[in-house]
Amino acid sequence: MTEIGKLTQGCGPLIQPLSDPARPLRQQIFERVRAAGQIARVQLAKELCISPASVTTITSELIEAGFLEEVRSSREGEGGRGRPAVALGVRAGTRHVVGIKLSDREHTAVLVDFAGNMIAGEAIARTPGAMELEGILDAAERLLDRVCAKGGVPRSALHAVGLGVPGFVDCESGTVHWSPVLSERHIALGPALRARLGVTTFIDNDANLVTLAELWFGAGRELSDFAVVTIEHGVGMGFVINHRIYRGSRGMGMELGHTKVQLDGALCRCGQRGCLEAYVADYALVREAQTALNLTHEETRSVNVLLESLYDHAKAGNSAARSIFRRAGRYLSVGLSNIVNLFDPQLIILSGERMRYDYLYAKDTLAEMKELILDTGRAVPEIEIHAWGDLLWAHGAAALALHELTEQSLGSAREMAAQ
């Protein structure tokens, strides 16, 4: 189409513009301290490959600005012979944030300090189904006030709120394009909540929040890159590259639940056919459960009751019930193997409350997944199963708020210092 000769002329930028190198360094030092809990300056310099003099200068600024404080090291002898062991820690009490997770079954919230420690948690049960925007805002406000009261921190003292919802969320603009908890599409939920609460608000989809929780408080302690797959009312995915959440080129990717595992396959609630979710998610199991359990259309039960019953029947040897879990497990193995073939992660975390239906995650499924992974010579990734509750997801929402708050605050601190 184009001749080689022409191609060598007039090429474009290969690299990202470099911003002020001082900014990421300042942020990295702060984040490293928060991640470590407490850490000596000499260790910081070593881990970040920077000079002790730079560490001293930048940490002094961070202490002056109220982000860090000196603490007596809990590790004996850290300060060397005869010198007091002094380490750095985050000044935890200076800022507080709330993380809220909205879901079909219940809404949850946690109040945390600036170091990420949980001060209080609250949950409100709800009737499943989509809500109007006003109803969502009411629920979030009520939950916020409850968790603040419980934690003894007035709402006016909050520095930020992080909010997680299932569905398609543009975290840049705060717009929810679709969510099972919202009755309308393309709602600017982030800005609306900010206006209602009078507090800076950050928003993301729930799979990214559970990934952020893993990054801050779980697997991220050990690994720079991993995948998280959430299986509940839908199927979600989060992916961490180099200690940061990757959302795809335009920020709306990682929709594993809607990758197609079968051409012209089962109907998905998104309206398309053959999505992984249409074989694996709650509603997919439920709609076959009525057939397997020989229920009439009138005998409606709650999703949870129906799934528990299906699971019990499968365990008791009901072959129709077993085949539902078996098929779901086989398609799950296709979805997971596709992640491995594309992203080559060292670890995949399967996360969600439904993890208790171990038929889905039995040896069969994992063995089949391994058989569908291309043999390129590398080791098959580890699979871990984490059956978190909703509070963990809310904690991820709080981590989102802390992360964004830090990015903003350290920007301000830099500007202050430069004046």
Next chain:
Amino acid sequence: MTEIGKLTQGCGPLIQPLSDPARPLRQQIFERVRAAGQIARVQLAKELCISPASVTTITSELIEAGFLEEVRSSREGEGGRGRPAVALGVRAGTRHVVGIKLSDREHTAVLVDFAGNMIAGEAIARTPGAMELEGILDAAERLLDRVCAKGGVPRSALHAVGLGVPGFVDCESGTVHWSPVLSERHIALGPALRARLGVTTFIDNDANLVTLAELWFGAGRELSDFAVVTIEHGVGMGFVINHRIYRGSRGMGMELGHTKVQLDGALCRCGQRGCLEAYVADYALVREAQTALNLTHEETRSVNVLLESLYDHAKAGNSAARSIFRRAGRYLSVGLSNIVNLFDPQLIILSGERMRYDYLYAKDTLAEMKELILDTGRAVPEIEIHAWGDLLWAHGAAALALHELTEQSLGSAREMAAQ
């Protein structure tokens, strides 16, 4: 599984250790100059968001070290009123590299200067099939000597060689775990070629090389993030994040051709069933072509002749022939939509010689792909079709060599300057 309370203690590193900020800046300036062809210092400072003083210091070092030179700007008035218009360009003649692409049908090579300009190109036709390591080394050496002779650059003056092969390549170690052109698995082809040629050698899989060629000479001029899908004897994929090729967490991902699009589906040459490649690649079309064209097993023809014949029959209205392309197109739409749902790219480039079989890439296929993409509110990505020849792939191999060479050389220059 774990209590929230426990999770908040003892977190790990969230961020990548920051290396010396001077190094990436030096590399970025060099790469920006090479990408632009020629560029004024003031423009460099503007684009990279750094001070003019820093640009002056670093470009002086790069000029002294022989990487850059001052050139008279071709743009009128660039230097301002009354001042000579001086820009910077890469000192193209100081270093030369060769890029080689090995494939089933022919081997190709290009000789380029340090700015990426092609000096000479060569191709050697070959009999399809896997070769022993010695045969591969012989072919590469013969091709290298020919292209060097044609370009008037002695082999001893080469600074590096880039090599691309189809299959599973660990570009860190230079090991080819499997390739249709190699008769054995897990071969340290990179080190073996380095030993044979006496020239530093870099190696990668061919899909990454065509992606690198797009990055340096094609779409990368405009976009920081895009996907490349190659469809030839197999199906490959390259993915660019922030102007750099992303190979997956452990460097062996992006195996789109072996993602599963059908449980228990068609047999793939990798030994598994239901891989995208088993519906879309040459060999997949060929094995059904014999049935469609009613050929006996004895009537063997070359792959190319058979595919051309199949294509002609489809165009002439043969419904069996049409159904082969139609099915391949439908599965391709599944594979492409899965990329969009996961990676959310702004652009997907379909690249390869087979792009001439437009049945595969007809409106039907692209329309079906759009229907399989989740409606999250974002625009459907653009699809471009690039029917490159093998020389472009070899040019990508040369870009690999230039990239790696620059990383090494600028490291040395920095050390020199620091002394």
